[in-house]
Amino acid sequence: MCGIVGLFMKTPRYRPELGRLTEVMLHEMRERGPDSAGFAVYDGDRDDVSRLTLLAEGHDPDWSATAAALEAALGAGVDVRVTHDHAVFETSGDGRAARQWVIDNAPGVDVLSYGRRIELYKSVGDPALVAERYDLASRQGTHAIAHTRMATESAITTNGSHPFVTGADTCLVHNGSLSNHNQLRRQLIAEGESFQTENDTEVAAGYVSWRLRSGDTIDEALVRGLADLDGFYTFAIGVENGFAILRDPIACKPAVVAETDDWVAMSSEYRAIARLPDVGDAEIFEPEPSRIYSWSLAA
Template identity: 60%
Template structure:
C-alpha cells in the first residue's frame, strides 16, 4: 500500500507555496506508507545556463558528499555549483559532461548515487516517516511550478532508500506509482536492449523507464501513458512529472483509490481526498475521481499559462 500526491500550479502567485502545500499533502498520507517517502520538485527557475543540467546526488551524509564533489572537481577540472540538503546534494554541471561525471562517480565514488537529472527537477527520498523526510530536506521552503510525492509501505521488498519513489530514468522525468506490475521483469530486459539502465529491481523504475523510452522515440507524455495501458500488465495509478508537464493515469480496472481537484489556480491529485483538504480554495474546486484507462495531462506552455484537461 502506498500514498501518492501531486500538485500542478496554474497560478504563478502560488509558486512560493508549492513546497509547503506538497509537504502537508504528503504528510497526510502517512498511514498509507510510513516506511519511506520521497518527492520531486520542479523549481520555478532552472539552471542559469541553457547548456547546464542539475544532478541530484545521494550519499551517506554531507561529509561524504562534499568529499566526493571535491575529488570530482579536481579529477575532471570542473568547478560546480552545489546545494546541500541532508543526505542529498544538487550540482549544476555542464550538460555536455553529464555522462563523464556519471562515469567518474560510478568508478570513483562508491556509495554516491545519481538520483535525478534535469534542468528544473530535483528529487529527494529517504527511509522514514513522510513528515521527517520532508523536514530533513526542507520541502516547505521549496518553490516551484509542480511536484509529486510518494509514501511507501514496503510490501514486496526491503525498506530501503533505493526502493523509495519517485523514480527517474530521463532528464526532468519522474514517476510515482501505487499498485503492482506483473510483467516488469520481462519489460526490464526489453528496455535494457534499448539502452536503458536500471538501478533497482523495483517495478516502478521499469514503468518510469518505459515512459522515458517511448518519449525518446518521439511520443508525447500523454501518448506514452496511453501506450502503457496496453504494454504494462497489473494494477497501477501513475502520477508523472516532466519539465513542463503533469499527468495521471489509472489502469483499466482502477482498483487503487484516487481523487483529483481542479481550480483556476491548480490541479491536485491524492490517493485520498483528505490529502487535498488543506489546499486553498478546495471548497470551490471541481473534485472528481479520474476514470479508468484515461490519461489526464496538463502542460505549462508559457511562464504564466497552463493548458490541458479541464472538467
C-alpha cells in the same frame, strides 16, 4: 497501499508555497505509506543550468572534492548544495556529461535525478520526518510530486523508494503493483536500460524512460504502457513543464483530482486535498480508467 500526491501551480500565486502545501498533502498520506517517502520539486527560476540530485547513502563523501573533480572534467563551474545525504550539483556545463561523469567516477553516489528543473529527495522512514529532513516546506517552484510507500513488491530501501527518475526532468510515482515486471525488466535490459533494484515501479520508470528515449512523447509512452504494463497502477508522472496521471483499466487504485484557477492537485485520497487554499471553489473529479490526464505550463 502507498499514497501519491501531485501539486501543479498554474499561476504564480502559490508557487512560493509549493513545498509547504506539498508537505501538508504528504502528511495526510502517511498512513498509506509509512515505510518510506520521496518528493520531486520543479523549480522554475534557473533555466540556464543543469542540475543533478545525488544520493550518498550510508557514507559521507567529500562533496566539495567530487565537485572540484567534476569541474575539472567539465571545464565549467559546479555549485553544490548539500541536504543531509543528498547533494544538488548545478553547472552551466554539459548536464549529460556531468551525469555520466558522476556515474563513472563517484563510487557510492547515485544520481537520483537530472535535468534543468527537477530536484528529487527520498529516504526510508516516516514521511513526516523525510519531508522535514529534506526541508520540503521551504521549497518553491511550479510543481511537485510526492509519494509515501507501503512496500509490497521489494525491500524497504532508499533506492526502492519513489519517485523514480525516467529521464531528464521526468520522474514517476506509483500506487499499485505490476505483475509482469520481471519479464519486462529483462526486455528493457535488452533495450539498454539498467536497474538498481528488484522494484516493480523502477521497471515502469525504465519503460517510460525507454519510450521517451525512443522518441515518444509522454502521452505516447503512456498509451503504449497501457498495453505493456500488466497490473494495478495509478501513476503520477512529473515532467519539466507539468505532470500527468494514468490509472489502469480496472482502476482499483484510488485517485482524485481537484482544480482551481490557480492550481491542480491530485492525490490518492481527498483528505490530502482538503487542506489546500480555496479548495471550496475547486472542481473535483475522479480520473477515469485508461485515460491520460496532463497539465502543463503554457509554452
